[in-house]
Amino acid sequence: MKKIIYSLTILSIVLWSCGGGGGGGDTPPTPTPTNHAPTTPTLSYPTNNLLCIENPVICKWNASTDVDQGAVITYLVEVAKNSAFTDGKQTFTGTTIEQSVPLEENIAYYWRVKATDNENASSSYSTVYKFFTYGEGITNHIPFAPELVAPGLNAIVAGAPTTTNLQWTASDVDNDTLTYDVYFGTTNPTALVTTDLNTTSFEVNLVASTDYYWKVVVKDGQGGQTIGQVWTFKTD
Secondary structure, eight states: OHHHHHHHHHHHHHHHHTTOSSSOOOOOOOOOOOOOOOOOOEEEESOTTEEEOSSSEEEEEEOOOOSSTTOOEEEEEEEESSTTSOSSOEEEEESSSEEEEOOOSSOEEEEEEEEEETTSOBOOOOOOEEEEEOOTTOOOOOOOOOEEEESOTTOEEOSOSEEEEEEEEOOOTTOOOOEEEEEEESSSSOEEEEEEEOSSEEEEEEOSSOEEEEEEEEEOSSSOEEEOOOEEEEEO
């Protein structure tokens, strides 16, 4: 009888150590909630291609939303003299949906907004809008910088040797008739290849395994001109 009792005691200890007694194992950890980025802001003022008479300009946008309860959204506003946001950039942060921006007169500006929550999750940048600041006595405003259409920045053009169309867009608050000088080549700075073009595309010849650089100068026929940034692509 003693041997049987002893054996049962040992068995009970083994079962207890393997989780057989006392009611369940460790409680699983509570999963960390997933944080979501805010939605991308949409710009409302100044609208695209607007001539702004007031200065400073009050930039306004529509509020972002965030599905996470209690999220605090902060906005980053960037205003610059070029669409790459490298020339004369001003940055502002805050939780309101408007920002007063002091600017120079008779200058083309570009602006965009991004939203970030208190967990550091960010939206994409908004669409970039451009506007022109009014200058006293100014009867003509220089064109906006050209915007790239094709080939895409740093794109690879397949099938060389071949030809491709360089394509861009441009605008002017005075609605002047615009013409274009195109610079193109395999080195930077590039060489002038055509002048006073009245279309927004230009066909060029390509060879294989080559890096190409190009830019466009926009002219309004009233003495105003804007030099675009250098774009690049390559052939395979």
